[in-house]
Amino acid sequence: MVDIKEITGVKITPFALMSSSIHAVLAFIAAIIIVLTFGLIAALIPGASLFAAFISLLGIGIIILYPLTAFFVNILYTFVVALLYNGLAGRVGGIKLGMEGDEVRSIxxxxxALILSCISAIITFIVGLYMGLGGSVVLSLISGIIPLAASSTGNATIESMFTGAGMGALSGMWAVFWIILYPIVAFIMTFIVTALFAIFYNIIIPKIGGMKLIFAESGDAFELTNIPAVPLALSLSVVIAVLGAIYGFIIGVLTGDIVAAIIMLIMYAISWFIMYFIIFALAALIYNFLQTKIGGIKLMLQ
Structure with a gap:
């Protein structure tokens, strides 16, 4: 029998620390693959010893900086996400999971879709506020600097283009896009994608089995102590493969060639399945290893 559990809150520090650590390890693996790939290409090209030396030097920086950047960027991002989730869960409701034992049978x-799209809209509003105001300042500077340069060269056409109502309108359009339109688009797209993911998960999972999440009580919360890698990777990558097939078909249809649409449907489905299966399997294995070292994610379930 399916038991509906609502995630009413997230312990912020364990969530941010674990998520950022997983991203850092995945980034480290990706950095090694990037360096090895470019190193192999350089080795196969005749007379590319200088390029190979450059790649070797650059590789050291990539291997160090990429994981560090991933860790610090994600610790800020996941902290904000968890904070917003806790604030919104009591107002719009949290994510609900249909659990049958340790298996997530339905979403x-x-x-x-509602809470994730709200979080996405707020984050994009914050980013859009920065981009909108920052861009307006830059455009204002351009409108002041270029006419001065144009007037010194006697070019009246350029001078008239970057002054007056034209630049004011451009600055206003820039701000409106980033501060108003961008968050609205983010809300709508996140809602649609999340809803489609949940719908396909609910359709497919009864046939192949769902992801398994093993919890243990930890004070006033439940700690996620283990994530079996194969069920997680298989269930999520199959659902994402379906979304990839839809995306590939749409891209192909836009080219006006039905054969291209079918080919892209197949290519996206296969490539997304393989890519996300590897990513989710690695993420689960890394999580299970780190959980014993730094503790797992803690959720308030109701």
């Missing part, structure tokens, strides 16, 4: 569509 109610609207609760997951």
């Amino acid at each position: 109610p569509v609207v609760p997951a």
Whole structure:
């Protein structure tokens, strides 16, 4: 029998620390693959010893900086996400999981789509506020600097283009896009994608089995102590492969060639399945290893 559990809150520090650590390890693996790939290419090109030396030097920086950057960027991002989730869960409702023992058999569509799209809209609003105001300042500077340069060269056409109502309108359009339109688009797209993911998960999982999440009580919360890698990777990558097939078909249809649409449907489905299966399997293995070292993610379930 399926038991509906609502995630009413997230312990911020364990969530941010674990998520950032997993991203850092994955980034380290990706950095090694990037360096080895470019090193192999350089080795196969005749007379590319200078390029190979450059790649070797650059590789050291990539291997060090990429994981560090991933860790610090994600610790800030996940901290904000967890903070917003805790603030919104009591107002719009949290994500609900249909649990049958340790297996997630279903994901109610609207609760997951609503709260994740709200979080996405708020984050994009914050980013858009920065981009909108920053861009307006830059455009204002351009409108002041270029006419001065144009007037010194006697070019009246350029001078008139970057002054007056034209630059004011451009600055206003820039701000409106980033501060208003961008968050609205983010809300709509996140809602649609999350809803589609939940719908396909609910359709596919009864046939192949869902991801398994093993919890243990930890004070007033439940700690995620283990994530079996194969069920997680298989269930999520199959659902994402379906979304990839839809995306590939749409891209192909836009070219006006139905054969290209079918080819892209197949290519996206296969490539997304393989890529995300590897990513989710690695993430689960890394999580299970780190959980014993730094503790797992803690959720308030109701």
